[in-house]
Amino acid sequence: MGDKEAKEKWAGIEAPVFDETAFTKPPPLDQATVAVVTTASLHHGDQDGLDAYGAGYSVLDGSRRDYVSGHYSPLLDLTGFAYDMNVVFPLDRLDELAADGVIGAVADRHLSYNGIQLDLSSIRLDSGPAGAKWLKEQGVDVVLLTPI
Numbered sequence: 001m002g003d004k005e006a007k008e009k010w011a012g013i014e015a016p017v018f019d020e021t022a023f024t025k026p027p028p029l030d031q032a033t034v035a036v037v038t039t040a041s042l043h044h045g046d047q048d049g050l051d052a053y054g055a056g057y058s059v060l061d062g063s064r065r066d067y068v069s070g071h072y073s074p075l076l077d078l079t080g081f082a083y084d085m086n087v088v089f090p091l092d093r094l095d096e097l098a099a100d101g102v103i104g105a106v107a108d109r110h111l112s113y114n115g116i117q118l119d120l121s122s123i124r125l126d127s128g129p130a131g132a133k134w135l136k137e138q139g140v141d142v143v144l145l146t147p148i
Contacts, residue, residue: 002075016124026142027104029102030101030102031104032103032104032105032141032142033103033104033105033107033139033140033141033142034103034104034106034107034141034142035109035110035111035135035140035143035144036089036090036110036111036144037111037131037135037145038112038146038147038148039114039115039146039147039148040081040146041058041070041071041113041114041116041148042058042067042068042069042070042088042112043058043067043068044058044060044064044066045066045068054114055113055114055123057113058111058112059110059111059134060109060112061109062091062107062108062110065085065091067089069081071115071116071148073116076115088146088148089110089112089146090144091110094106094144104141107140108138111131111134111135115148
């Protein structure tokens with residue numbers, strides 16, 4: 001299936017509407033700890049990859065640079081990621097922002113979900129809130145979402 005066909009197939013899917021929305025006010029960015037949450041199905045080479053269509057997440061060590069993408073969509077071109085991981089997972093750019101004082105700090109740990117989901121309810125109700133809770137417990141104030 002090509003891009004055009006995929007867009008046509010899913011064009012009628014409505015976004016969920018929530019009666020209540022969660023909102024927190026983070027500290028100023030120059031004092032905030034920032035983590036990356038990606039849907040690139042990343043994991044470290046010594047970790048098992050995410051299950052196909054699984055709603056779980058991988059915890060990624062920000063000090064390592066051995067990320068592997070388990071994303072298997074025929075619609076995704078991973079050439080950019082192969083040349084520079086920052087295309088998908090911009091930790092080097094966040095490190096630069098922290099060094100320049102633009103952000104307070106880069107989190108030690110980050111999260112990766114599988115971007116191919118047929119049923120979003122598991123992420124919306126289970127692993128999404130669990131991942132957010134875990135990040136909050138790690139002292140993360142702000143998340144940079146890199147959807148793939």
